[in-house]
Amino acid sequence: MGNIVDLARHWSRQSDKGKGIRIEADALDVLNAIGVGELILTKAAEQQREACSQRLTISTPGEIPARL
Structure with missing residues (x-):
């Protein structure tokens, strides 16, 4: 499934059914090539x-959290 059209079709079909997908190496290469990996990391x-900001706010009530 190294073709974006086939991958999109599979993704959509499985999403409609509420099922998961197994991502093979060639499909992962396609997804990374179009920026999906970068989007996930961002x-x-x-x-x-x-989460860190919320923890700082909770752990130091009334104090202004230090900015890095």
Whole structure:
């Protein structure tokens, strides 16, 4: 499934059914080539920053958290 059209079709079909997908190496290469890996890493970093910010706010009530 190294073709983006086949991958999109499979992704959509499985999503409609509420099922997961198994990503083979060639499909992973296609996804990374179109930037999906970068998108996932960017979103993960955003969530980490938010979680850390919330922990700082909770752990030091009334204090202004230090900025790095």
